[in-house]
Amino acid sequence: MVEPLRVGLAGLGTVGIAVLRLLERRRADLEARCGRPIVVSAVSARSRGKDRGVDLSDVTWYDDPADLAHDNSIDVFVEVIGGEDGPARRAVEAAIARGLPVVTANKALLARHGNALARAAEAHDTGIGIGFEAAVAGGIPIVRTLREALPGNAISRVYGILNGTCNYILTRMEREGLDFATCLAEAQRLGYAEADPTFDIEGYDTAHKLALLTGLAFGTEVDADAILIEGISAITPEDIAAADELGYRIKLLGVASRAGDGIEQRVHPTMVPKSSAIARIDGVLNAVAVDSDALGEIVLVGPGAGGEATASSVIADLMDVATGRHIPTFGRPASAMQPYSAARIAxxxxxxxxxxxxxxxxxxxxxxxxxxxxxxxxxxxxxxxxxxxxxxxxxxxxxxxxxxxxxxxxxxxxxxxxxxxxxxxxxxxxxxxxxxxxxxxxx
Amino acid sequence: MVEPLRVGLAGLGTVGIAVLRLLERRRADLEARCGRPIVVSAVSARSRGKDRGVDLSDVTWYDDPADLAHDNSIDVFVEVIGGEDGPARRAVEAAIARGLPVVTANKALLARHGNALARAAEAHDTGIGIGFEAAVAGGIPIVRTLREALPGNAISRVYGILNGTCNYILTRMEREGLDFATCLAEAQRLGYAEADPTFDIEGYDTAHKLALLTGLAFGTEVDADAILIEGISAITPEDIAAADELGYRIKLLGVASRAGDGIEQRVHPTMVPKSSAIARIDGVLNAVAVDSDALGEIVLVGPGAGGEATASSVIADLMDVATGRHIPTFGRPASAMQPYSAARIAxxxxxxxxxxxxxxxxxxxxxxxxxxxxxxxxxxxxxxxxxxxxxxxxxxxxxxxxxxxxxxxxxxxxxxxxxxxxxxxxxxxxxxxxxxxxxxxxx
CATH class of the missing domain: 3.30.70.260 (ACT domain)
Structure with a gap:
């Protein structure tokens, strides 16, 4: 009798519920792939009574994710709560401290504390992993690609459209000649933007994701504070029309590139030639491009958000745990990460x-x-x-x-x-x- | 003192030499990533005297790749010879028989004998892997993506532009209104097409790659004989002009999709809407799209051929071996692969x-x-x-x-x-x- 992989799932919002559903829907194939069942044996969420449309009767319930992290029956801790500090951080730290592998969709947490968490994870004799495919560009496998597919390449630049809210707004402004405020309101009405949209539209979300891509691409410690950040709220229909006339489109890009004296990290509205692959990414899609010496450029396009797209990436990371594939958090041992050295933006x-x-x-x-x-x-x-x-x-x-x-x-x-x-x-x-x-x- | 990973490299053509060069160029980072040096300790090639511009003085030389496969000092066997039978097959079988992990760029070999080779590899107590990222779409990490990134997805279709020669010819025909023969001659002159181009232009190369994608995407045994194959030699400038007028471009696609009664595998010139991502892939680039329930569509674009792009994928697979990450050849144990059941093309x-x-x-x-x-x-x-x-x-x-x-x-x-x-x-x-x-x- 093979032991199942017992998952502790912290967070039962859109992503958490989608994880439960995909694990159920894909149960047979997942078990065939890794040779054992993957079961969620314990969960945590704030509101126990709420009907979430899933059967949680066989599952141990915790109100506090840190208590879930201490549950001795779980083999892996999945964190889909969010937030750079608070309960998510305490719970992830607790899980790592006792040697549990962690899978997280939390870009803010890793952008702020990723270096320390990676070191703590690797301090264990066995070395445990922190899977975070879901934290960058939703369902696009850019974390694995940078972590495992490109070691033969010296990367010169990684850039992309990493926030679907901004791309949706810019796409509508361009297509319909509307102003920013109108398109933001539309995005809010359709559920593509939060009631308080600052985090997305001012570029902070993109910056968190970029910080992680930088660490993966260049092997440097994550430094989200070193990013130049400008959002899209000042973009006008006149800018978009002028760009169009000159052969460009305007996209909010996150860009990390190797410059002479270090690594440049920038998030800002960017004019991109209409003929480029990135110019053609419309609506809520995300895209990430990687430029390197051996490959030239590769581009990955797909859904950057949404419960099932994000859950798809969580499950890929769970499979790594279930099959015992250990990969250092940023593709290199934490001790081998170089200090981040910012190129002067000037x-x-x-x-x-x-x-x-x-x-x-x-x-x-x-x-x-x-x-x-x-x-x-x-x-x-x-x-x-x-x-x-x-x-x-x-x-x-x-x-x-x-x-x-x-x-x-x-x-x-x-x-x-x-x-x-x-x-x-x-x-x-x-x-x-x-x-x-x-x-x-x-x- | 950490033991290096000793590589036996069979084949010193464009790809083999590029593998040697990338291993040298990326030596420090590769060692930092996996914690030990990766060294090519033995090679095989036909012509020993030829100057290949690399220093092979410290390397054991074999004329026959099967002898290299029996070299007791190597830890992994890399095959970049090519050909579905003959020396490549004998050598790979010998390596697997003695329990060596194999990394190969040989799509023809795997399209014909992949099922048997995967079973043989997994028959070993430890289970050994066959890495073949380099065999499909060159430097695009589509093998890893299907094998590891999408287990949470039920895939409905995988399709792509998998042959740069054909895409180059079709792109030039379209841009310049030239006929097929003229563009083929140009491709030959520029080194994008072989002297005997049949294998590329008639769709066989695409079919081999598609057969592998089908196995990865659907978990079915590889069956290259079940593919409907039509090449591009009958496409005329009139077809391309008519397609253009109707809002389409013509691309040679490999398509595998789940149909009611099985899996459909087709390689043929295909009209694709100009607005689609795949329509915009020009020249020698490759692109692969995957449609699934959780993600909708993801698309990967990049260089599908070339020494360094292919070598980049070989090195990614070598890193899996160096770090002890074992992944079944087609993402599932060979015993869990389903028999291939062809959908009726009619x-x-x-x-x-x-x-x-x-x-x-x-x-x-x-x-x-x-x-x-x-x-x-x-x-x-x-x-x-x-x-x-x-x-x-x-x-x-x-x-x-x-x-x-x-x-x-x-x-x-x-x-x-x-x-x-x-x-x-x-x-x-x-x-x-x-x-x-x-x-x-x-x-």
Missing amino acids: RHAGGYYLRLLIEDRPGALATIARHMADHGISLESIVQRRRAPRADAPGAAVPSVVQPIVLITYETTEEAVRAAIGAIAAESVVAGPPKMIRIEKLA | RHAGGYYLRLLIEDRPGALATIARHMADHGISLESIVQRRRAPRADAPGAAVPSVVQPIVLITYETTEEAVRAAIGAIAAESVVAGPPKMIRIEKLA
């Missing part, structure tokens, strides 16, 4: 989109051009669509209206662009500081 | 493109339409571009020229289409049998 080299409002009078454009030249910035294109003078002023002298102008720079540095923007903003011909969006060079 | 349901030449006289189109209706086939579109009467016959009666006509059917069965084609071909108004291309329904 040195980031790339093209930039600048959109500004200037007074429509002689010399205004020359002023802008002079500041760009003073900072050594060459311009690839300038687009100025003159607004027609108002119809109620026929025959009037050319009115002094404010006109939008869009500049695309050739490759330059962040430092130079910021300095030029500062100088331009101080000019009286300019109404307000220029809007800047970075352009990502893609094949 | 029952394949889908849309079809038909292109035929009919005499331009009254009643011709009615004849075609009647045969379609007689077989229960509804038409989604009919495109007839009348060729202008010849300019040197002004004022002549409408000449009896042959006109091309393109029909797109709604979903019907292969059986009905074939019967309709047979009936139409027998009509005197038709010049030659209709050209038929299957349409794949994609999201």
Whole structure:
């Protein structure tokens, strides 16, 4: 008689319930694959009485996930509660402390405490694993790909669309010419955005995921604090239209790349060429691309969220535990991870989109051009669509209206662009500081 | 002192040399990841004197790969010779017989003998693995993805562009309006096609890869003989232009899907909607898509061939061996693989493109339409571009020229289409049998 793998499942929200359902639905095949049953023998959740549509009568119940982590009958601890501190953290730490393998969907927890947790897991004689496929890009197997499929490659960049909420909003803004607030409201109505959407739209969720991808790709310790973060709330339909005209789309990307003096980590709205694979990822889909020396580029596309997609990744990690496949948390022993060394973002080299409002009078454009030249910035294109003078002023002298102008720079540095923007903003011909969006060079 | 993993490398062609180079280039990181050095201690190849640009002075040389497989100093046998029988097969069988793990890039060998080899590998007490990431889609980690990332999913279809030679030819035909022969010659000149291109262009290479994907996706024994195979040599610029006009591109796809009574395996030129992810894969790139219940669709894109891309996958499999991660060859114990049961291709349901030449006289189109209706086939579109009467016959009666006509059917069965084609071909108004291309329904 083969012993089953006994799972302690902490969290019975959308993902937790989906884990229970998939384990049931796929029971025969999972058992055939690993040679033993996988059973959830204990769970924890806050509200015991709630009807979740699943039969929990044979399962031990805990109110506190830390108590579940101390249940001596379980072989693996699954954490799908969420939150970087609080009950999830205490429970995961307790599970690791007693030598239980952990499977988690909690990107915030790992982005903050992943280094310490990985070290604690590996301090055990047997070495235990922390599976977190579900924490990055939902059902896309990017964690396994970086952890196990690419050791023969020196990775130069990993980037992707890691937040479906933002991509849904940007896609609708582009397709329908709507503004950000309208699309956010739509996303909320459809359940793609939270009531408080800050975490998604301001880029923090993407940053947590990026921090984990960086650790996997470059073998450096996770450092979510070192990420430049800009969200999408300032993107306007005018930016999207201008990008379109110039051959680009705007996506919220997380990008980690090796630069001369370290690793650059950035989350920001990014102009990507329409011809690139990443430009064509629409709606709530996620995509992750990996650039490396041996492979060039590989791209993985799929659902980045949703109960069953996330549960699919949890179950892949459970199979690793069930079959005794041990893989260090970030693909290398924690002791072999290098300290994270941030590349200076000021040195980031790339093209930039600048959109500004200037007074429509002689010399205004020359002023802008002079500041760009003073900072050594060459311009690839300038687009100025003159607004027609108002119809109620026929025959009037050319009115002094404010006109939008869009500049695309050739490759330059962040430092130079910021300095030029500062100088331009101080000019009286300019109404307000220029809007800047970075352009990502893609094949 | 940690023991290194000693590799016996059979085959020093493009892939074998790339394996040596990557192991050298990535030595420090590989050792950090698995805790011990990976060294090639013995090799086999036919021509010992040839200068391959790598230092083999410390390496034991064998002329026969089977002798290498018997070298007692090696821990793993890597086969990058190729060929479904002959030296590669003998050597792999010898390695497995003595309990050595095997890593191979040999799709033909596994498509023919994979079931027996997997059983032999698992007959050992310890169970040894056969890693074959490199055998399907080069550097794309689709083998690991199907084997390890998706156990929580019931897969309904796996399909992809699995042959870069064909995709290169079709891409050039489409972009430049050139015919097949011209693009094949170009592919040969650039080294993307062999001197004898039959194996690639007639779909056999795709079929071998598909057979392996089928086994991984559905847990059924590999059966390459059960695949419907059509190559791309009959595709004309007219087909590509007609597809374009109707919103499709033509790709050589391998498709395995679950049908009512079994698994359907097909390799053929396929019309795919321009909006689909797979339609946008150009040139020598490969792409594989997996449709399943929990995930919907995931798509992996990357380089499907080339020495370093293939070597990257070999090294990923070597790392599994070096770290003692054992995974059954097809993701399940060989004893748990189900017999392959072919779905009847006659029952394949889908849309079809038909292109035929009919005499331009009254009643011709009615004849075609009647045969379609007689077989229960509804038409989604009919495109007839009348060729202008010849300019040197002004004022002549409408000449009896042959006109091309393109029909797109709604979903019907292969059986009905074939019967309709047979009936139409027998009509005197038709010049030659209709050209038929299957349409794949994609999201």
